[in-house]
Amino acid sequence: MFFLVNLLHFSHYFFFLDLPVNITILGPGAVGSLWACYLQKAGHNVSLWTRSSTPSELSLSLNAKDNSSHSFSCNDKDSLIHCDLLFITVKAWQVESALLPLLPLLSQETILLFMHNGMGAIDAIKAHINHHPVLQATTTHGALKESSHTIKHTGMGHTVIGPFNASGNQCQFLQNVLEHSLPSIEWNPGIDIALWKKLAINCAINPLTAIHQCKNGQLSQPDINQDVIHVCTEVHQVLQKEDIEWEEIELVSMVNQVISATSENYSSMNRDCFHKRKTEIDFITGYLLQKAKQHGISTPINETLYNQIKQLEENLL
Structure with a gap:
């Protein structure tokens, strides 16, 4: 696991070595599945966390004409324990119930990146997560889950990420991680x-x-x-x-x-x-x-x- 303290102080070495990031997608709906596929294609170690607590495997195809299949482990506690980046793509009203049970398994250095429609969901759980670096994001990429195993990228877009708290402000290096996976990415300190x-x-x-x-x-x-x-x-x-x-x-x-x-x-x-x-x-x-x-x-x-x-x-x- 690439602990945040090392990433923050030596992020230039991190990119020079082109090391993969351990990423868990919490909520593999249309947007979460889209990012999972692109992040894995970019060489990162990606796992999924679903509503089921049972460990399993899930195969996803990106677009109907994509003959390649992306295989992911689901609900693997070991992957969560060693997670560098938790990508939270559940619906806004699901954030609290989905995330809070997972917090005891996460390292305090794990970066939390929230990407959902609407505002206010993070405010309700701020006291529980402020020891983590927290980022918020919004994207205009279009995604449609055509079936449980097929994701359609319906439109290229632009993603903006920025800090929710002080330690999140030190995570600008994630712009490069995401840019190499699904461009284009903009870092915005005034994400609000x-x-x-x-x-x-x-x-x-x-x-x-x-x-x-x-x-x-x-x-x-x-x-x-x-x-x-x-x-x-x-x-x-x-x-x-x-x-x-x-x-x-x-x-x-x-x-x-x-x-x-x-x-x-x-x-x-x-x-x-x-x-x-x-x-x-x-x-x-x-x-x-x-x-x-x-x-x-x-x-x-x-x-x-x-x-x-x-x-x-x-x-x-």
């Missing part, structure tokens, strides 16, 4: 800005595509796009109070660009509702509403969408 911008886009797209059960592209239709604009207006008021410098016209333009670029895609919230699963609404629109309340901002459109999704959850689950 990137997370807020991703949240703003998710607030405008995810609930509406779930409620209308439509692809992202249908949000460009004039009647629905008016709702998109109204959501953005309210979100922008909260962004201003959070000191996120982003003009409303730029926010609306970016949302419409994402709608166009992902026109044939279904949002994760759409898929969760379609498959009768719990959504991340509490960590997307719910987080926005929480901040709006703190700032005394009225957000009736977002409140309505939030309540509609919660009603859908009650009816579907």
